[in-house]
Amino acid sequence: MPKVAYGLFEYFSTVGLPTVLIFVAGLLLSLWILSSRNPRVKWPPGPLCFPVVGCLPQLIISGRRRQPTDLLPWYDTYGDIMHVKFGEQHVIMLGTYELIQEAFVKNAATVSARPTWIYFLRQTVGKDGAGVIFKSGHEWKELRRFTLSSLRDLGLGRRSLEERIQDEARYLVQNIEDEMGKAFSPRDRIGKAVSNIISIIVFGARYDYNDTPEMLPVLEQAMRIGQGPLFFTNMARFLLPIKKIMALIDKLYSLIRQEVERHRQSFDPTDIRDFIDLFIKVTQEKQDPEIYTEWNVFRIIVDLYLAGTDTTANTLRWSLVHLMKRSDVQKKVQQEIDQVIGQGRVAKMEDKARMPFTEATILEVFRMSPVAPLGAPHATSETTNLAGYTIPKGTIILGDLYRVLHDKNNFEDPYKFKPERWLDDDGKVIKSDKLIPFSIGPRVCLGKGLAEMESFIFFTTLLQNFTFKVPEGEKPPDGVEGFNASTFTPYSYNVCAVRR
Numbered sequence: 253m254p255k256v257a258y259g260l261f262e263y264f265s266t267v268g269l270p271t272v273l274i275f276v277a278g279l280l281l282s283l284w285i286l287s288s289r290n291p292r293v294k295w296p297p298g299p300l301c302f303p304v305v306g307c308l309p310q311l312i313i314s315g316r317r318r319q320p321t322d323l324l325p326w327y328d329t330y331g332d333i334m335h336v337k338f339g340e341q342h343v344i345m346l347g348t349y350e351l352i353q354e355a356f357v358k359n360a361a362t363v364s365a366r367p368t369w370i371y372f373l374r375q376t377v378g379k380d381g382a383g384v385i386f387k388s389g390h391e392w393k394e395l396r397r398f399t400l401s402s403l404r405d406l407g408l409g410r411r412s413l414e415e416r417i418q419d420e421a422r423y424l425v426q427n428i429e430d431e432m433g434k435a436f437s438p439r440d441r442i443g444k445a446v447s448n449i450i451s452i453i454v455f456g457a458r459y460d461y462n463d464t465p466e467m468l469p470v471l472e473q474a475m476r477i478g479q480g481p482l483f484f485t486n487m488a489r490f491l492l493p494i495k496k497i498m499a500l501i502d503k504l505y506s507l508i509r510q511e512v513e514r515h516r517q518s519f520d521p522t523d524i525r526d527f528i529d530l531f532i533k534v535t536q537e538k539q540d541p542e543i544y545t546e547w548n549v550f551r552i553i554v555d556l557y558l559a560g561t562d563t564t565a566n567t568l569r570w571s572l573v574h575l576m577k578r579s580d581v582q583k584k585v586q587q588e589i590d591q592v593i594g595q596g597r598v599a600k601m602e603d604k605a606r607m608p609f610t611e612a613t614i615l616e617v618f619r620m621s622p623v624a625p626l627g628a629p630h631a632t633s634e635t636t637n638l639a640g641y642t643i644p645k646g647t648i649i650l651g652d653l654y655r656v657l658h659d660k661n662n663f664e665d666p667y668k669f670k671p672e673r674w675l676d677d678d679g680k681v682i683k684s685d686k687l688i689p690f691s692i693g694p695r696v697c698l699g700k701g702l703a704e705m706e707s708f709i710f711f712t713t714l715l716q717n718f719t720f721k722v723p724e725g726e727k728p729p730d731g732v733e734g735f736n737a738s739t740f741t742p743y744s745y746n747v748c749a750v751r752r
C-alpha cells in the first residue's frame with residue numbers, strides 16, 4: 253500500500269494541478285454514482301443532488317429570502333414526500349399530516365432518533381448526544397421522563413407556576429406602561445418575560461428587565477450562529493465559526509456550573525426549590541448514575557432555554573403583529589376579557605374554558621405563524637419503510653409543520669388570519685388533529701403544556717391592559733414573512749400600547 257501511495261504521489265507531482273483536480277472530481281463523481289445506485293435503497297423523488305454540495309445550490313437559489321414558504325413549490329414538482337441532500341446528508345421531507353403521522357407516530361420506534369452524527373452536533377453535544385433534545389434511545393426516554401416529571405413537581409399543572417406566570421405578566425404590563433403609549437419595540441421585553449419563566453423553573457429566580465443575567469446574551473448569540481441547511485453538513489467545519497460557538501458553549505457551561513455550586517451550598521432535600529435542586533437530589537440518591545450525569549443535566553438546562561424561550565416569545569410577538577393588523581379581532585378578545593375577567597384580577601387557566609374567542613385567536617396564531625416551521629430534525633435508527641420507500645438508517649427526517657398548517661385542504665384560506673375558523677356555530681372551540689405546531693408522536697414538544705399556559709396568561713393580560721396600535725407614520729408589520737433562523741420570528745416592528 254505505501255508503495256501505491258508513493259507511486260500516486262510521484263505521478264501527481266509530475267502532472268500539475270488541473271489534472272489532479274479533474275482526477276479528484278472524477279473520483280467524487282464515481283463515488284456519488286455508486287452511492288446513489290445502492291439497490292437496497294429507494295429514495296422518494298427530489299431535486300437533482302450534486303456531489304459534495306447536494307441540493308444546496310438549488311436551495312440557495314430558491315431560498316433567497318429564507319422563508320418557510322420557499323420549499324413549497326418543490327412539493328408541487330416532486331410530491332408530498334421528497335428526498336433532498338444538504339451537502340452529503342440525505343434528508344427526507346414530509347409535507348402532509350398523514351406522512352408525519354406515519355413517520356413520527358406509527359414508525360416512532362425507528363424515526364425518533366436525532367442526527368447527532370452531523371459535524372455541528374458532534375462538536376457541541378457529542379456523537380452520543382446529551383440532554384433531552386439531542387439524546388436518543390433508552391437514555392432519551394429516561395431523561396425526558398425526568399424533565400417532564402420535574403416540570404410537574406415544580407408546579408406545571410399546579411397553581412404555583414401559574415402564579416409565577418401571572419406575576420411575570422404583571423411585571424411585563426408595568427414595563428410596557430413606562431412607555432406611556434409612545435412607540436416602542438416589544439421584542440426584548442417579551443423575550444425577558446418568557447425567559448424569566450424558564451429561569452424560575454431552573455434556577456428558582458427571575459431577573460429584572462434591566463438586569464439581564466449573563467447567560468441570556470450568550471444563549472442568544474449561540475442560537476443566532478449555525479442556522480440553515482449548512483448546519484447539517486460536514487462543510488459546517490469550514491463555513492461556520494465553530495471556535496466562536498465552542499467558546500460560547502464553554503461560557504454557558506461555566507455559568508451553569510457556578511449556579512449548580514451555589515445551589516449545592518444551600519441544598520435542603522426537604523425543600524426542593526427548582527430544577528437544579530431536583531438534579532442534586534437525583535445524583536445524591538445515585539439513581540442511574542450513567543444517565544444522571546452532570547453533562548446530561550447541563551444540556552437539559554440549555555435545552556429548556558433553547559426550546560422554551562424564543563419559541564413562546566415569538567408566538568407572543570406574532571400575536572401582537574396579527575392583532576395590530578386586525579383591530580376587529582383585538583376588540584372582540586377585549587370584550588370577552590371584560591365579560592369573563594374584568595379589570596380587577598389577572599387571567600388564570602380556568603378562565604380559558606369560558607373564553608372561546610380568545611382561545612380561537614391564540615390557536616390561529618399557532619397555525620398562521622408556527623415558530624418552529626420544520627420542527628426539530630428526526631433521524632432513522634433503523635431502515636424504515638415510509639410511504640412505500642425504503643429509507644436507510646442514518647437518514648435525517650424533517651416534518652414540514654408549516655406546510656401542514658398552510659395546506660388549503662386542511663385550512664381554508666390558509667394565509668388569512670381567521671380566528672373564527674376555530675369556532676363552531678354555537679361558538680364552541682373546534683379542535684383539529686392537523687394543528688401541529690408542537691409536532692406529534694413521542695418527540696412532541698415537551699413544553700407544550702407550559703407554552704400553552706404562558707401564551708394564554710401573557711396574551712390575555714396584555715390585552716386586558718392595553719390596545720396595541722401601529723405607530724403613526726409606520727407600516728403595519730408583515731403577517732406572513734419573517735426572519736426564519738432557528739425559530740421563525742416577525743421582522744422588527746414597533747407598537748403603541750394605549751392603556752385601556
Ligand code: HEM
Nearest residue numbers: 384385559560563564624627628690691695697698699703
Ligand atoms: C409556542 C411554543 C413552542 C412551540 C411551537 C414548540 C415546538 C416544538 C417542536 C415543533 C418541537 C420538535 C418536536 C419533534 O422533534 O418532533 C419541540 C421540541 C421540544 N420542546 Fe418545544 N415548543 C414550544 C415551547 C416550548 C417550551 C416552553 C419548552 C420548555 C419547557 C419546550 C421544550 C421542548 C423540548 C425539551 C423539546 C425536545 C423534546 C424531545 O426531543 O423529546 N418547548 N418543541
